[in-house]
Amino acid sequence: MMSLVTFTRNNALPLLRTSITVRIQLNSASLSSLVRLEEKQGYAVVAMHKPPVNSLSLEMIQALSESLSELEKNKCKGFILTSACPGIFSAGLDIREMYQPTEERLKEFWSSLQTLWLQLYGSKMASVALINGHAPAGGCLLAMCCDSRIMVNGKSKIGLNETKLGIVAPFWFKDTFVNTIGVRQSERALQLGSLFTPDEALKIGLVDRVLPDPEAATAVAESELKEFLQIPAMARYLSKMRIREAALKDLLENREKDLNTFVNFATTDAVQKGLGIYLQSLAKKN
Numbered sequence: 001m002m003s004l005v006t007f008t009r010n011n012a013l014p015l016l017r018t019s020i021t022v023r024i025q026l027n028s029a030s031l032s033s034l035v036r037l038e039e040k041q042g043y044a045v046v047a048m049h050k051p052p053v054n055s056l057s058l059e060m061i062q063a064l065s066e067s068l069s070e071l072e073k074n075k076c077k078g079f080i081l082t083s084a085c086p087g088i089f090s091a092g093l094d095i096r097e098m099y100q101p102t103e104e105r106l107k108e109f110w111s112s113l114q115t116l117w118l119q120l121y122g123s124k125m126a127s128v129a130l131i132n133g134h135a136p137a138g139g140c141l142l143a144m145c146c147d148s149r150i151m152v153n154g155k156s157k158i159g160l161n162e163t164k165l166g167i168v169a170p171f172w173f174k175d176t177f178v179n180t181i182g183v184r185q186s187e188r189a190l191q192l193g194s195l196f197t198p199d200e201a202l203k204i205g206l207v208d209r210v211l212p213d214p215e216a217a218t219a220v221a222e223s224e225l226k227e228f229l230q231i232p233a234m235a236r237y238l239s240k241m242r243i244r245e246a247a248l249k250d251l252l253e254n255r256e257k258d259l260n261t262f263v264n265f266a267t268t269d270a271v272q273k274g275l276g277i278y279l280q281s282l283a284k285k286n
């Protein structure tokens, strides 16, 4: 057993009740640095660190889940979700998990993603996504689960581009999208698989602020999180649930069905062929 996540204290006045270093015991020796947790004054920074592109493999998804559980266990009030990989927030689901998979791993992969979404979208903690790079598909989903999104300006894009890969975002991705940018924008963007520049994302409400550089974005993310944390926690959380609870309930009640739908769809010849071609196109680029 090796630690997957290290949680390092660097502040003298923590709200989080942790010892100097908390190590979460998980089941693989090779996963020790996928998520970096840093304790700040009154909140935490959760930084994804799976170079080159923070793709959401099974292990990465589980590492994020474990990190959130650890924060909850330590009564953390809020966190900033960001990336420790320059230029990339997250490239979304690891396509290799869905390409020529074993059924067992594919099921565990999807079930872990469901768990992460339920945890993040329904979190009692306040959260801000500091989007410091590309955020397609699953990367966009992670950002949308947060209470606020601050994006660094530049060449990065954000959106749900699943249709471009010949796949379909599941209903709970769609629900998260609709709750963020509304029905009309979602219907159009989902069909087209649109990826938005920071300014375009700002215009449709997919992000809340665009800042010129990572330093400015970090400062704004911190002040944004502090603003959320100043609101009485229960009132803030229940208000958030007014918007999110229907979507959360829908997945909770239909997890098994959603899992079967995903496995059946992902393993069709057409999807496998499409994913293979997409992977090749990514590799050719290099």
Ligand SMILES: CCCCCC/C=C\CC(=O)SCCNC(=O)CCNC(=O)[C@H](O)C(C)(C)COP(=O)(O)OP(=O)(O)OC[C@H]1O[C@@H](n2cnc3c(N)ncnc32)[C@H](O)[C@@H]1OP(=O)(O)O
Residues within 6 Å of the ligand: 052, 053, 055, 088, 090, 091, 092, 093, 094, 095, 096, 098, 134, 136, 137, 138, 139, 161, 162, 165, 167, 168, 169, 170, 262, 265, 266, 271, 279, 282, 283, 285, 286
């Ligand atoms: C199947 C049933 C329905 C399922 C519904 C699923 C819902 C959500 C699906 C997803 O999240 S699918 C993932 C969608 N993501 C993308 O389309 C992004 C693809 N990647 C890119 O566009 C680019 O990599 C980038 C993020 C813009 C970064 O570009 P950059 O030039 O910096 O890096 P690359 O050279 O392209 O990539 C480096 C390296 O990483 C590999 N890679 C990139 N993205 C992924 C990924 N999502 N999964 C796995 N691997 C990925 C890429 O192939 C390169 O590998 P090497 O060539 O270095 O081996």
